Amino acid sequence: MGERLLHPGRLADLLTAILEADGCETREARIVGDHLVDASLRGHDSHGVIRIMRYHQWLRSGRVKANRELRMISDSGAMLHLDGQDGMGQRLSVEATALGIERAQRHGLALVALRRAGHVGRIGAYAEQACAAGLVSIHFVNVAGSRLVAPFGSAGRAISTAPVAIGVPHGDGDDFVLDFATSYVAEGKALVAGTGGKPLPADALITGEGERTADPRALYGPTLDTDVPDPCAGAGALRTMGDHKGSGLALACELLAGALTGNGTNGPADHPFGNGMFSILVRPASLDDLGGFAREVAEYVAYVRDLPPEAGVDRVRIPGDPERERLARRRASGLPVPSPVAEGIAAIAGTLGLAGRLADLDMG
Template sequence: MQDLIESHVTKDVLVDAGRLTALIDEILRADGCSGDEANCVAEHLVEASLRGHDSHGVIRLPRYHSWLATGRIKARQSLHTVASFGVARQFDGGSGMGQYLAREATREGIALAREQGMGLVVLRRAGHIGRVGAYAEQAAEAGYISLFFVNVSGSRLVAPFGAAQRAASTAPVTIGVPNSDGDDFILDFATSKVAEGKALVAARGGADLPRDALMGADGVPTTDPQALYGGSLTEGLPDPLAGAGALNPFGDHKGSGLMLACELLGGALSGNGTNGPSDPEFGNGMLSIFLDPARFDDLGRFDGEVARYIDFVRSRTPARGTDRVLIPGDKERQTRARRLSHGLPVPKPVLTAILQVAGELDLDWNESSLAVCAPSTAEDA
């Protein structure tokens, strides 16, 4: 019901998630990606949109198409081992497709945790890895705890607390804890007040940005995406590096400090590069830690304690104006179920841009081949 309301307000098109995945898969194969790469990235983008993270979802496809054409990211790259010792591995992704590389790096971390009880994986030079929560979900599904600290080199977008100039990337942090009752704890957030993609969604007719999401060049907070994109907003692919303003960090000095820690752990430690004055090559750097809870559970209480505590938190009396208490991951699961049922809402300009890319590649797709009508129910009426 909510997505139907959203589609009327923002003029979204309701599309079938499976068909949209197939279209994006075809586009990426035509752009030179292997079948496994294309399928991995297509599924990741659509899943991000299904879970409500539109900023990391299908809106990214035209940008990936452009980057593949210019060589900013490269198809058919695999993990290259830089260092291997104890429970640790360091990989270079060769500027390949980030979602594919991060998925494989997570597999390596899970394997280490399975063998040793703990795995530590450092990844550098991965093209945009997308929604980091996907890798925490991957680990949790296998029964492992995971922590991720990420930076994006060559993507200086955020002004630290107290500054009016950019000095960091959006620097995501993600923590996943498996829950034997089925609803895993998936904490996943950018350390900027909003992700860059949310500013792009707002600029393309989506939801307005929160108050103080951006910093103007004059040092005054603003919600105008032009602060980030400048005059490039009139172009087909707005450039977030073109504006004179910046994104703001969340949580004032606390969020800003966590953001800078991600630059140091995901950027400096990995060799990916931080967003200092040198303007390093674009790419994601990531420090990942994987833990096998069974190795630490000498009392045999972990599974039960996690499930009981999550149930306890959810059972708390909701605050005024809140329907019920949620844990991290609940909102994404609810949004995914709703969007699978009624159709995935994609802003009309975003869908037009994706279909334009398909046309450039001589792929036979149009809006009618993607659009769906949600089933008529009493609630929807």
């Protein structure tokens, strides 16, 4: 199907304009548009620009609502409970993380429980936000109303993709940022594969009959051929990563980010769609009585990076390195976007009277 190399900044401007036309005020549209392009630049295409088609549909249908503010449910100083009121997830998560940062800097520790946010996107962005403020952070996420993943040993759906992110500051943006879905692959990666992108591993999904497969149709069914494939339409499911260990972590995300926040789990009750995020933020100085935290992190990261690589690997990397390398490369050479995705974005722009914004998107 091929791909196009698009100018990242101009593409972010176009996505922002699409979201504004769909009702988002300018600041909210810019946060979301920039987040989508940044996710793709860092190699997380599943949470990147491909999502604009779904956001456009959700905003038009009212499934996700523009310009919703965080509602404070409870505030006990170091612990905040927030309701996103079904708004745009990236805007709400940026603001919730900023509140957590302020409280952690004041109290040494903050717990932030966020419920009913729209799709919050790449979770590592919020770990990076905390790292930029010098804080360690852990983020557990679930997606209520999104049964996509089969627990280990099962062919039935009972879990969302349930991502986890951990950030440890290392200075100058060279931070340890671990960010992964607890499903074998993120749902968006199945969407990318189904729309002409990188194929999935041979056993990333399971059919309704219990057979492992790489075919995204197990997840999307016949809707894979539509403009906005529905991941709930197939008879199969995504599998968890790491067999029973990954499955256990995924279930923990449902319990922490779903049950504890009040967002709802993907059990027998049908909860409205929405992301829950349970975040822990720590100011290292509160625990660093010996004054060695920054030095220990730096020495250990350097030690790991300097280890001899295994055969076929050029060098050892820490979590966050691959994303930073792709970011630099794609900023310089252009953002590769599968042709069907680029065509879908162009079609939306056309329907919204933004066809003139398509000029000069291509690099080179």
